[in-house]
Each structure stands twice: as structure tokens, then as C-alpha cells.
Amino acid sequence: MHLSQVLISTLREDPADAEIPSHRLLARAGYIVKTAAGIYTYSPLMWRTLKKIMQIVRDELDREGAQELMMPILQPRELWESSGRWERYVADGIMYTLQDRKGADMCLGPTHEEVITAFANAAVNSYKQLPINLYQIQDKFRDEIRPRFGLMRGREFIMMDAYSFDADQEALDEAYAKMSRAYHRIFERCGLEFGAVQADAGAIGGSGSEEFMVFADAGEDAILRCPATGYAANVERAGSIPPEAPAATDPAALEKHETPDIRTVEQLEGFFSMPAAAMAKTVLYEATWSDRDEVVAVMMRGDLEINEVKLVNALDCLALKLADDEKIKATTGAEVGFAGPVGLSEDVRLFADETLRGRTNLLTGCNETGYHCLNVNLGRDCREPEFADLRKARAGETEPGGGGVLEEVRGIEVGHIFKLGTKYSSAMNATFSSQEGKPAPFVMGCYGIGVSRTAQSAVEQNHDDAGIIWPAPIAPFEVVVAVLDYKKDDVMAIGTKIYEDLRAAGVDACLDDRPVRPGPKFKDLELLGFPLQITVGRKAGEGIVEFSERRNREKVDLSIDDAIARCRELLADR
Ligand code: ATP
Ligand code: MG
Numbered sequence: 029m030h031l032s033q034v035l036i037s038t039l040r041e042d043p044a045d046a047e048i049p050s051h052r053l054l055a056r057a058g059y060i061v062k063t064a065a066g067i068y069t070y071s072p073l074m075w076r077t078l079k080k081i082m083q084i085v086r087d088e089l090d091r092e093g094a095q096e097l098m099m100p101i102l103q104p105r106e107l108w109e110s111s112g113r114w115e116r117y118v119a120d121g122i123m124y125t126l127q128d129r130k131g132a133d134m135c136l137g138p139t140h141e142e143v144i145t146a147f148a149n150a151a152v153n154s155y156k157q158l159p160i161n162l163y164q165i166q167d168k169f170r171d172e173i174r175p176r177f178g179l180m181r182g183r184e185f186i187m188m189d190a191y192s193f194d195a196d197q198e199a200l201d202e203a204y205a206k207m208s209r210a211y212h213r214i215f216e217r218c219g220l221e222f223g224a225v226q227a228d229a230g231a232i233g234g235s236g237s238e239e240f241m242v243f244a245d246a247g248e249d250a251i252l253r254c255p256a257t258g259y260a261a262n263v264e265r266a267g268s269i270p271p272e273a274p275a276a277t278d279p280a281a282l283e284k285h286e287t288p289d290i291r292t293v294e295q296l297e298g299f300f301s302m303p304a305a306a307m308a309k310t311v312l313y314e315a316t317w318s319d320r321d322e323v324v325a326v327m328m329r330g331d332l333e334i335n336e337v338k339l340v341n342a343l344d345c346l347a348l349k350l351a352d353d354e355k356i357k358a359t360t361g362a363e364v365g366f367a368g369p370v371g372l373s374e375d376v377r378l379f380a381d382e383t384l385r386g387r388t389n390l391l392t393g394c395n396e397t398g399y400h401c402l403n404v405n406l407g408r409d410c411r412e413p414e415f416a417d418l419r420k421a422r423a424g425e426t427e428p429g430g431g432g433v434l435e436e437v438r439g440i441e442v443g444h445i446f447k448l449g450t451k452y453s454s455a456m457n458a459t460f461s462s463q464e465g466k467p468a469p470f471v472m473g474c475y476g477i478g479v480s481r482t483a484q485s486a487v488e489q490n491h492d493d494a495g496i497i498w499p500a501p502i503a504p505f506e507v508v509v510a511v512l513d514y515k516k517d518d519v520m521a522i523g524t525k526i527y528e529d530l531r532a533a534g535v536d537a538c539l540d541d542r543p544v545r546p547g548p549k550f551k552d553l554e555l556l557g558f559p560l561q562i563t564v565g566r567k568a569g570e571g572i573v574e575f576s577e578r579r580n581r582e583k584v585d586l587s588i589d590d591a592i593a594r595c596r597e598l599l600a601d602r
Contacts, residue, residue, distance in 0.1 A: 029505070031540045035072055038552050048246040050488035051178030053496050057555045066175025066183035070480075073556070076504040077483055078186065082165050084217045084501065085188050085477060088210040094161040094190055099143045101167065105133035107142045110456045115318055116346055124169050136169035141452050141474060144191040148470055149458035155195045155468075158460065159203055163190035165479060177246070179484040180440065186479040193470045195462065200447055200471045204236065207445050207475045211240050215442065217602075218482060219499025221489055225251050226261035227444065228337050236447025236473075237265075241439030242485040249439045252421055256432030261421075263436070264337040267428040268421035273305035273329065276388045282370075282409050283402040284394060291365025293330045296400065300391060304330035307391040308384055308404070310367040312351040312359060312376075315343050323351055323359050325372060327380040327392075327413060334381075335420035342379065342416040360395040368393030369410035370401050380406065380413035442482045448472040487557075496557030497578050501602045505538040507595050508558040512546045512565045522588075523564040526573070529592055535599060554578070560598060562591045 037058040045062075046052035054060045059074035070078060086096065105125075108114035117123040117138065124136040137143070144162060152160060168187045175183050192203035208224065215222045222242045229237035239262055241251055252268070253260035261267070290299045297304055307330030315322050324343065328334050340348050353364050359376060360367045369378055372395060384390070384406065394401040406412060423436035453459065453469035462468040483502065490497040500506050507530055511523035523539060530537035538558070540549060546565075553561060563574040567585065575591045576583045577598070586594065 029538045031508070031538055032542045034538070036542075036552070036556070037071075038555055045176075046178065048177050048180075048488065049491055050246070050484045051180070053487055053491055053555070053557075054178055054484060057496060057557070060178060064183075066172060066181065068179060068182065068184075068480075073504040074483070077498070077502050078479060080502045081218060081479055081482055082186075082188070084214055085165065085479065088214045088217070089161075089163055089188075089190065092161070092206040092210045094163050094210075096164065097162050098164050098166065099137070099140050099147070101137050101169070103135050103137050103143060105135070107146060108135065111142050111145070111452055112455055113142070119316075119318075119346065122170050122172070124171055138168060138170045139476075140164070140189055141191065141448070141472075142456070145452045145456050145458045145470070145472070148191075148193050149453075149456070152193060152460050152470075154461050155463050158470075159192065159194045159199050161190060161192040161203060161207075163188060163475075177248075177484075179480040180246075181248070182480065185481065188477040188479055190475040192473040192475070193460075194472075195460070195468070196471055197449075200449070200473055204445060204447055204473050207473070208238065211443050211445060211475075211477070214477065215240055215242075215482075218486060218502050219490070220442070220482070220486060222442065223251075223253070223260055223439075225253070225439070226265050227446075228262060228265040228341070229446070230341060236449075238445050239439075239441045240443035240445075240477075242442050242482075242489060243437055243439055244485065244488045245438050246488055247438035247440040249441055251437050251439045252423060252427075252434045253437060254427040254432040254434050257427055257429060259427040259429065259431070259434075263421065264335065266421040266434070267417070268419075268425035268434055269428065269430060270329075270332060270383050270419065271305070271425065273331075273383070273387070274303060276386060279388050279405045279408065280403040282404065285400055285402055286398060287400045288398045290400070291363075296330070296391060300400075300402070302391055306330070306389075308369075308380070308387070310369060310372075310393055312356050312367055313339065313348050314351045314355060315340075315345040316347040317345050322377070323355055324377045324379060325359075325367065325369070326418060327369060327378070327384055328418065329381060329383045329387075330391075332381065332383060333420040333422070334418055338416070338418050338420075339379075342414075342418060360393075362393070362395050363397040366393040366395060366397055366399065368395055368401060368404070369406065369413065370394045370404055371396075372410065374411070378411055378413040379418060380415050381418045382415055383419060384413075385415050440481065440485045440488065441478070442485055443475075443477040445475045446473060448474050491557070494551075494581075495555035498557045498559055500559045500599055503536075503557070503559050505536055505558050506599055506602075507535055507537040507560040507562065508540050508553055508556075509537060510540040510549060510553060510561055510563045512549070512563065513568075514541055514543050519564060519568050522568045526562055526564065526588055526592065530595060533592065533596055535595055537595075554581070560595050562595070 250263040459467035527539040
């Protein structure tokens with residue numbers, strides 16, 4: 029393609045709302061133009077990159093036997109009610125809903141489990157048709173609370189979503205392993221530095237959920253990983269061996285101490301000369317289920333923190349927030365900072381983290397302003413709480429297997445694979461006829477890749493001060509042949525010939541024949557980030573051109589043939 033025929037509109041200034049390099053660079057290079065918050069138009073060059081990513085996705089999924097189809101974006105409320113998710117998504121505010129002219133409620137698909145499950149129920153009758161894995165690549169719609177970072181968190185974005193249908197758990201395990209393999213190859217081919225990490229699997233729990241994370245400081249997710257053992261998990265899900273606490277002592281008599289204005293763990297450490305690990309803090313939350321709101325109390329060892337995702341799973345609630353001051357006063361009868369298990373109303377569910385199991389003589393609040401209780405023994409001085417793992421693992425702690433120390437890194441979630449089991453098929457009564465001739469619910473998996481987010485992640489990992497450095501397999505063009513003296517026909521002819529020879533050799537090249545002076549032309553090309561460049565300049569008449577890689581920008585003089593050969597060589601393993 030001749031760049032003089034391509035719409036290119038680079039900006040001199042960074043857009044005001046761009047907080048991270050990849051957003052800044054994509055906008056400045058004119059690859060994306062904002063239509064509304066979290067909604068973008070992809071330029072022709074950006075669309076080339078997105079199509080290349082989609083092609084890689086298709087190649088690798090097809091290789092594993094998945095089949096592409098296309099589902100509707102516009103979906104009726106009844107379908108979402110059959111899975112029980114309409115209310116939840118509406119309450120969350122994440123789903124775009126609308127009414128048609130007859131007043132029927134509809135939504136724009138934020139995800140497609142309902143549609144695909146209904147489709148499989150209609151189209152698959154017998155176990156003989158299984159296994160099956162269906163995918164589509166399409167725009168998704170989510171009314172995100174904070175659309176930001178360009179394509180990273182959009183309200184309309186491109187997703188590949190796949191759904192597997194199997195007869196039993198074993199077959200699901202196999203489908204999941206295939207997708208994991210395909211995902212590894214996809215992100216490798218996109219030129220990303222990434223890793224698969226254990227992810228929160230919701231209230232169902234289990235080990236069947238992994239996120240594919242592109243490592244980058246701008247990532248919205250925190251990952252804990254252990255270089256020694258390879259353990260890696262989203263902090264939402266991560267486990268660890270907790271730091272030691274002082275040895276438990278024989279239960280002593282309960283004491284009530286006046287502690288005016290002593291409310292925080294730090295203040296208590298000083299006041300009682302006690303380590304935080306000998307205390308239990310009690311935090312009140314307001315949890316929401318589809319039919320009610322409730323205040324729950326959660327006890328955590330004083331030196332540790334609560335993981336709210338684990339708490340949501342333990343409660344199997346829809347949402348959770350810290351109780352406000354009013355709620356705390358109404359529930360405990362005391363000011364903020366004095367909540368505790370002793371004397372807590374029986375109406376309030378009481379949870380405690382596993383690290384408090386078997387602990388004795390704890391220091392806690394006692395639901396009275398200005399007082400704390402010493403030597404609290406759970407089950408003796410208060411109810412026995414419901415124990416669960418509610419603790420947030422932290423960097424510096426030992427990984428769950430004991431093999432090494434956890435470190436924290438940031439990541440961008442570009443993909444997610446998830447064993448659903450029969451959650452949707454049971455709820456929606458989607459069945460097939462089993463080998464025994466009985467109706468059985470499909471055993472399902474679901475799999476997503478953020479295609480537009482992946483494109484921007486590549487930029488987040490591959491750029492310098494001057495601009496983007498596209499990994500070759502997803503670059504809009506692999507090589508640019510830049511003609512400097514565009515007014516001289518013989519120089520242009522040499523450039524055109526090089527461009528055509530590259531094309532003939534199967535290289536995705538473009539010719540920069542734009543009537544632009546060398547300075548601005550180089551600046552543009554650095555910003556746009558094509559991985560390889562052949563510059564046709566002063567020595568072109570002698571058969572010498574300049575070859576450079578965008579990654580290091582070092583220029584070398586080569587004969588035309590050598591420059592073409594170098595391009596082919598560098599692109600050989602793509
Ligand atoms: P997140 O935790 O980032 O909100 P999610 O877990 O809700 O994402 P999934 O439902 O797992 O997202 O969607 C599959 C993939 O789609 C994600 O792994 C991510 O790459 C991409 N994705 C999700 N939400 C967005 C968004 N708002 N903008 C761009 N890509 C997104
Ligand atoms: Mg996800």
C-alpha cells in the first residue's frame with residue numbers, strides 16, 4: 029500500500045485524557061480517535077493491526093477444533109431471566125438496557141453465556157455431537173464505572189468469546205487444556221510478555237479459572253508470583269503462608285480495659301504493648317443479595333488484611349461494601365473503632381479468618397465506646413464464628429506450597445479461561461441426550477480474549493520516547509520503504525521497486541511516498557512504529573539504501589538486495 033493513499037493523521041500534542049503511554053501514543057499516532065468516553069473509532073491502520081490479532085486468534089482456535097459463529101448483540105430480557113442474571117447485571121449497572129417499540133426490555137450483550145447456551149440447547153441433541161467449542165469475535169458493551177486508558181477499559185470493545193460444551197467433567201478438562209494451549213500460542217504470536225495466573229473462580233471455587241496477564245506497570249491487576257516455584261495468582265485469589273503469630277497461651281480471664289480514643293491497631297499496639305498479631309480486628313460490611321441487604325462482621329488477625337473477593341465468595345453475595353459510620357453505630361451501639369465479637373448482636377453473622385482458629389486471649393473491641401477486651405476466647409466469651417480463608421496474601425509472604433517468597437507485579441488481563449460446569453445449562457435447562465439416553469445438562473467452559481485491549485497492551489510493552497514499536501506479527505505493516513526525495517522520479521522508482529519486491533516475497537510492506545519533508549517523515553514513522561524500515565535516500569542511485577529496525581533505530585547502509593534479504597530474515601519466524 030502507498031501511504032500517500034492511506035489516511036494518516038498524527039497529532040503534535042498528547043490528548044489531555046491519556047494517562048498511560050500506550051493510550052497517549054495510539055491517540056497521537058492517530059490510530060484511535062475518541063467518539064465518546066470509552067468508545068473509539070479505529071483508524072484504517074489500527075484496523076489492520078486488529079485484523080491481524082483476530083487472524084492469529086482464529087488460526088489458533090481453529091487449530092484446536094473450535095468453530096466460529098456469530099451471535100446477536102441485541103438480546104431479550106427473558107433470555108437473561110432464564111439464567112437469573114438480568115437483575116444482577118441491571119443492579120450492577122454494567123449492562124446497557126433499552127426498550128423496543130413495543131416496550132419489551134432488551135440489552136446489548138456484555139457477554140454471551142445465555143445466547144450460546146440457548147443455541148446449544150436448540151442445536152445439539154445428542155452426546156454424539158459433543159465435544160463442541162463455539163466462538164465469535166464481536167463488539168461487547170459494558171457500562172464500565174470508569175472507562176479509561178483508551179482501549180484498555182472501553183464501554184464498547186472487541187472480544188473473542190468462546191464456549192465449550194461437553195458431556196462430562198473430564199471432557200471439559202480437556203477442552204480447557206486445549207484453550208489454555210491456544211491462548212499461550214496466541215499471546216506468544218502477538219509478541220507479548222505474559223503469564224497465566226490463577227484467577228478468582230467466584231463462589232463455585234475450584235481451580236478452573238486462569239487469567240492471561242500482560243506484565244506492565246500500568247496494569248489494573250495485582251499479581252503475586254513466586255519466581256522460585258512459578259506460582260502465580262491474581263491477588264484476588266492468591267494464597268500464602270501467613271506470617272508467624274505469638275504462641276497461643278492458656279485461656280485467661282476476660283478483662284475489659286478503658287481505651288479512650290484508642291481505635292486503630294497501631295494505637296492499640298502502643299497502648300497495650302502487644303503485637304498486632306495477638307489482636308483481632310472486627311470489620312463490618314454491608315453485603316447485598318438479590319433479596320436483601322445485611323451487615324456482617326469479619327474478624328481478622330491484627331497484622332493481616334481482609335480480601336474482599338474471598339469474602340464475597342464466602343458469603344455468596346452479589347456485592348459488598350464497608351459499612352458506613354451510621355451503620356456501624358446502629359449495629360454495635362459504639363463509635364467506629366470499638367467493634368468486636370463480645371456482645372455482638374446475634375442478628376449479625378460473625379466470620380473469622382482461618383488464622384484466628386485456635387488463637388487464645390485475643391485483644392478485641394467490645395462494642396462499647398472507649399473500651400477494649402483483653403483475653404477474648406472465641407466460643408467462650410462470644411459465639412464461635414464461621415471460619416473461612418478471608419485473608420489477603422501479600423508480597424514478602426511465602427507462597428502456599430512453602431517453596432519461596434511472593435513478589436507483586438502489575439498485569440493487564442488480556443484473556444480469561446473459566447470452567448463453568450453446569451451453572452448455566454442447569455439454570456436454563458439446556459440438555460443433551462446422554463449415552464444412557466437420558467437428558468443431561470451440558471458441562472460448559474467459557475473463554476474470553478480482549479482483542480482491542482491486547483492491541484493496546486502490545487504498545488504498553490513495546491514503545492520508546494519517540495513512539496510505538498509494533499511486534500512484527502501485529503504491526504499494521506511489517507516494513508516501510510521510506511522515499512525521502514519524493515520529487516525525483518528515479519528515486520521514487522527505486523523505492524517502488526523495493527516495495528514491490530518485498531510484497532512479492534510475502535512481506536507486508538508499505539511505501540511511504542507521501543510528499544513530506546524527511547524530518548517530519550521520520551518523526552511520523554517513529555511514532556507509527558512499523559518494525560522495519562528501508563530508507564531510500566541520497567545513495568539510492570548507487571544501489572545503496574539505509575536499513576533500520578524501529579526497536580534500536582540504528583541505521584546501516586546495505587545494498588538493495590541485502591536490505592530485502594535482511595527484512596525477510598528478520599521476519600522469517602513470525
Ligand atoms: P476486567 O476484570 O478487566 O473488568 P472481566 O474479568 O470483567 O475484565 P471478562 O468478562 O473475563 O472480563 O472478559 C474477557 C476479556 O475481555 C478480558 O480478559 C479482557 O481482556 C477483555 N475486557 C473485559 N472488559 C473490558 C473492557 N471494558 N475493555 C476492554 N477489554 C475488556
Ligand atoms: Mg475476567
